[in-house]
Amino acid sequence: SSERDHDLRVDIVENIEEDYGMFVWPCSVILAEYVWQQRPRFSRSRVVELGAGTSLPGLVAAKVGAHVTLTDIAHNTEVLDNIQQICSLNNANCTVLGLTWGDWDEPVFDLHPDIILGADVLYDSASKLLIYSSWLAFLSLWLRHVSNMPLHLFW
Numbered sequence: 001s002s003e004r005d006h007d008l009r010v011d012i013v014e015n016i017e018e019d020y021g022m023f024v025w026p027c028s029v030i031l032a033e034y035v036w037q038q039r040p041r042f043s044r045s046r047v048v049e050l051g052a053g054t055s056l057p058g059l060v061a062a063k064v065g066a067h068v069t070l071t072d073i074a075h076n077t078e079v080l081d082n083i084q085q086i087c088s089l090n091n092a093n094c095t096v097l098g099l100t101w102g103d104w105d106e107p108v109f110d111l112h113p114d115i116i117l118g119a120d121v122l123y124d125s126a127s128k129l130l131i132y133s134s135w136l137a138f139l140s141l142w143l144r145h146v147s148n149m150p151l152h153l154f155w
């Protein structure tokens with residue numbers, strides 16, 4: 001891939017017959033566009049994407065200089081392996097982590113994100129409660145460390 005100040009390319013591997021997390025949902029295109037428009041804000045920030053799937057917004061954040069952790073359901077190795085493959089394809093140095101909403105494993109406590117991204121992750125009411133619990137946990141962890149609150153962007 002090649003990019004200049006006004007030009008960015010991200011390649012995605014999709015499989016539309018598979019899991020929800022194996023193809024690009026429309027919200028992620030809009031969120032990725034927002035990240036690109038707001039790139040000075042993302043540069044050098046710590047970003048966590050929840051329910052990243054094919055990870056378009058997180059990859060754009062990585063391309064503009066953020067330290068990015070891409071997460072999806074911990075037991076879904078197909079989606080997590082695909083995220084890893086997409087990172088390699090784009091020379092993006094992101095961390096890929098299994099993070100099931102509402103579940104708290106040790107690595108999550110070290111993330112301390114400045115920005116939390118989520119595209120098309122509020123689509124069913126049961127998941128909504130769990131994702132809010134992940135989001136609130138990040139918030140409370142963050143508040144223990146600094147007075148600034150992380151920015152949350154959900155589309």
Ligand SMILES: C[S@@+](CC[C@H](N)C(=O)[O-])C[C@H]1O[C@@H](n2cnc3c(N)ncnc32)[C@H](O)[C@@H]1O
Nearest residue numbers: 020021024025028051052053073100101119120
């Ligand atoms: C509708 S897809 C959106 C994928 C991607 N963000 C996009 O917009 O293209 C929902 C994503 O949330 C993930 N997901 C669903 N339930 C989850 C849970 N309980 N914990 C973590 N991720 C979950 C799915 O694996 C999938 O990647």
